[in-house]
Amino acid sequence: MPFDAVGFPTDLSSRSGRGRFFVGLWHAFRARLRDTSGRSQPALTAGLLREARDLIADEAHWMQGAYERGGRRCAIGAVQAAGRSYGRNVRRDAAGALLSVANLHGHHSVESMNDSLTHAEVLAAFGAAITRAELGMGRRL
Numbered sequence: 001m002p003f004d005a006v007g008f009p010t011d012l013s014s015r016s017g018r019g020r021f022f023v024g025l026w027h028a029f030r031a032r033l034r035d036t037s038g039r040s041q042p043a044l045t046a047g048l049l050r051e052a053r054d055l056i057a058d059e060a061h062w063m064q065g066a067y068e069r070g071g072r073r074c075a076i077g078a079v080q081a082a083g084r085s086y087g088r089n090v091r092r093d094a095a096g097a098l099l100s101v102a103n104l105h106g107h108h109s110v111e112s113m114n115d116s117l118t119h120a121e122v123l124a125a126f127g128a129a130i131t132r133a134e135l136g137m138g139r140r141l
Contacts, residue, residue, distance in 0.1 A: 044086060045093040045133040051082035052094070053126035059119045075114040075122055097129040100137075104128075 055078040056062040063069065067077035075098065083091040095110070102113035102125065114122055 041090055041093065042134050042136045044090045045097060046130045048079070048082055048086050048090055048094040049097065049126055049130045049133055052078035053123060053130070055081055056119075057123065062119050062122065064115045074111065075126070076110050079110075093133065094129075097133045097137075098125065100132060101125045101128045 052075070056073055056075065061072055063072040063074055063077075065074075067074055067080065073081060076095070079091070079094055079098065083094065086094075098110050102108075102110050105113060105117075105125070107113040107116070113125060117125070
């Protein structure tokens with residue numbers, strides 16, 4: 001992304017000292033980052049869900065009844081593990097997309113869905129959540 005200086009202070013005469021200028025510059029820069037990496041991130045959300053699905057794609061790495069144990073994970077445990085390298089909003093959107101799919105199938109939580117469905121059905125739920133995320137239809141929590 002090219003630097004266009006939008007939102008950055010340009011009038012140095014109103015600042016009292018060099019330090020205040022850099023503080024203002026920092027705050028403007030952070031605000032600009034928030035604007036470009038806000039909650040509307042369908043590609044990142046779908047990417048996180050794909051990574052989570054890949055973690056449990058092999059049935060030997062999937063489990064029911066606990067989040068994580070011995071290298072095995074449930075659906076939410078996989079989202080948590082894959083989400084460590086993503087921002088909070090992306091993690092929230094991914095969990096929300098998966099929850100909306102669980103709700104569509106009559107479950108009150110992703111954990112309930114994970115514990116009552118087969119491995120293939122949980123992977124299919126991830127597929128539906130990925131599609132919802134790509135279309136911007138994920139549920140916001």
